[in-house]
Amino acid sequence: MVSEERIRGEESKVAALESSGRMSGAPVGARQRRRKEAVELCLRLMCMASSIVAVSLMVTAKQATNVSIYGFSFPINSKWSFSQSYEYLVGVSAAVAAHSLLQLLIGTSRFVRNSSIIPSRNYAWLIFAGDQAFAYALMSAGSAASGVTNLNRTGIRHTALPNFCKPLHKFCDHVAISIAFTFTSCFLLAISAVQDVIWLTQHSS
Known part of the structure; x- marks a missing residue:
């Protein structure tokens, strides 16, 4: 009798542990997804x-x-709109800001409702394509603007054109920091694209 009771007690403990694992498994997975x-x-x-x-x-x-x-x-007067490269950077950065705001609003809305922020594979592919396209556009805009800024900073050899960034240091500083943030946005979009790929890989079926 003692051995049978002991066996039944052990079986009940195992069943309780298995039930506890099943009950806690879903919330843990949900917390990881939410994170x-x-x-x-x-x-x-x-x-x-x-x-x-x-x-x-x-x-x-x-x-x-x-x-x-x-x-x-x-007298010289320098303004961002005098350069097509700077105008291109402004246009692309503004488009990326709008894209990120739209995805943030949609994602936050679904997150608050406790729904997946990526509802389907088609949506994931669409976001991945958008992130990739905007990341390349930012890289292109930042590189073009960097070339113009470097020319302003170093001048042109063997000509009378000086280093314009000495007298226009405020202008050049604004432009340089703007370009740095442009590349930062590109890096963040690249990380988002990697996250999209990870989601697609985990939901391949």
Whole structure:
């Protein structure tokens, strides 16, 4: 009798442990999913903020001063809209900010309702394609703007064109920081694209 009671007690303990594992398994998986989705929403928020800062700094980049060439003083006025590369950066960064805001609003709405922020594979592919396209566009815009800024900073060898960033240091500083935030947005979008790939891999069936 003692052995039978002991066996039944052990069996009941095992059953209780298995039941506890099944009961706690779902919440643990749900918490992990919610944590990953929260990270994705944070990436969207940071990307949007970074893009807004890039646009704000670029559109406020302007300065007027005098520059000396061969002993003669000439007034110069520099503004971001004088360069097509800077205009391109502003346009792309503004589009990325709008894209990130839209995804943030949609994702937050679904997150609050305790639904998956990526409802289907088609939606995941769409977001992945958008993240990739905007990341490449940001890289292109940042590289083009960097080339113009580097030319302003170093001047042109064997010509009378000086280093314009010495007299226009405020303008160049605004532009340089704007470009840095542009590349930051590109990096954040690249991370989001990786997250999209991970989701697609885990939901391949």
